[in-house]
Amino acid sequence: MTLDNLDLIHRRGIITGAGQGIGRALALEFGRRGGHLLLVGRTLATLTETATLVAAVGGTSEILVADLTADGAVARVADTVASWEVLDLLVNNAGNVRAGRLELSTDADIQSMMTLNLIAPILLTKAMIPALRKSGQHRGSIILGISSGIALVGMPFYAVYAATKAGLSRFDESLRRELIGTGIHVATVYPGATDTAMMTSQNAGADLGWGRRPLDDVITDLMTALEAGEHEINTAPEGRRAMQRLNVTDPLAVDAAIAPTLEALERAVRDHRSI
Numbered sequence: 001m002t003l004d005n006l007d008l009i010h011r012r013g014i015i016t017g018a019g020q021g022i023g024r025a026l027a028l029e030f031g032r033r034g035g036h037l038l039l040v041g042r043t044l045a046t047l048t049e050t051a052t053l054v055a056a057v058g059g060t061s062e063i064l065v066a067d068l069t070a071d072g073a074v075a076r077v078a079d080t081v082a083s084w085e086v087l088d089l090l091v092n093n094a095g096n097v098r099a100g101r102l103e104l105s106t107d108a109d110i111q112s113m114m115t116l117n118l119i120a121p122i123l124l125t126k127a128m129i130p131a132l133r134k135s136g137q138h139r140g141s142i143i144l145g146i147s148s149g150i151a152l153v154g155m156p157f158y159a160v161y162a163a164t165k166a167g168l169s170r171f172d173e174s175l176r177r178e179l180i181g182t183g184i185h186v187a188t189v190y191p192g193a194t195d196t197a198m199m200t201s202q203n204a205g206a207d208l209g210w211g212r213r214p215l216d217d218v219i220t221d222l223m224t225a226l227e228a229g230e231h232e233i234n235t236a237p238e239g240r241r242a243m244q245r246l247n248v249t250d251p252l253a254v255d256a257a258i259a260p261t262l263e264a265l266e267r268a269v270r271d272h273r274s275i
């Protein structure tokens with residue numbers, strides 16, 4: 001669904017997980033458009049690199065080193081931007097993954113994914129809505145949730161990750177409707193497999209339906225769609241989109257397609273971990 005074009009120039013906002021991958025790439029995109037950004041993550045060195053890159057393309061930034069799974073982290077983010085006159089962008093990007101059979105998963109990994117991918121964005125969004133609403137009076141504020149294609153087609157060995165990403169998508173959708181008329185635009189991104197550090201420990205390739213797209217291509221599609229005012233931004237390649245459509249009309253056909261690949265997929269993803 002498309003409404004109006006969205007002005008992405010001179011945005012002032014928060015990007016979680018801005019030290020690498022999709023978060024850093026988005027920081028550069030908003031920096032290039034003259035943005036001022038709070039870069040959040042756990043690692044000072046990578047956030048500092050992002051800040052340098054943002055400055056090189058014409059943006060400005062501040063850094064907050066914070067583990068978003070820790071108690072009080074959201075309050076620290078809120079405190080950091082409390083003095084900003086304008087806050088019209090929130091990118092809920094930080095996320096982690098641990099693949100594997102559910103019964104072999106540790107409780108700590110399950111809790112880490114639930115906390116970082118779902119609870120932290122909900123708490124952070126809740127804390128930022130008053131400022132986003134206030135700043136959105138003129139040209140609108142943006143909440144951008146980085147979900148995953150796995151929110152549209154649940155994949156074996158990713159049950160918990162899928163739960164967090166599907167949860168984030170429905171959270172965004174509900175909130176979008178709740179915020180109609182407030183000037184806050186809520187958009188959700190569904191990246192398919194994208195070539196970032198998160199995927200380095202995953203060995204499933206195109207033969208198993210996990211062909212990766214280059215990060216630059218994904219970001220170009222994402223920014224084009226966001227600028228066009230889209231709410232549901234799907235950057236998956238066509239093969240995966242066909243499966244997404246089939247999952248709506250005939251989910252058991254998806255089960256049947258996946259069944260012969262189960263053993264190979266389990267082997268290919270058994271080391272996939274970014275926690």
Ligand SMILES: NC(=O)c1ccc[n+]([C@@H]2O[C@H](COP(=O)([O-])OP(=O)(O)OC[C@H]3O[C@@H](n4cnc5c(N)ncnc54)[C@H](OP(=O)(O)O)[C@@H]3O)[C@@H](O)[C@H]2O)c1
Pocket residue numbers: 016017018019020021022023040041042043046066067068069093094095096116146147148149190191192193194195196197198199274
């Ligand atoms: N790459 C893909 O194929 C793909 C596909 C679909 C969706 N996604 C989603 O896209 C988002 C970005 O993924 P990516 O591929 O760019 O991942 P990535 O390369 O692993 O980057 C994740 C970022 O999140 C930060 N982070 C991790 N744990 C954190 C914590 N506890 N507190 C604060 N920050 C934390 C990391 O920095 P520190 O380690 O320094 O904290 C890092 O900057 C994630 O939500 C992911 O689920 C990715």
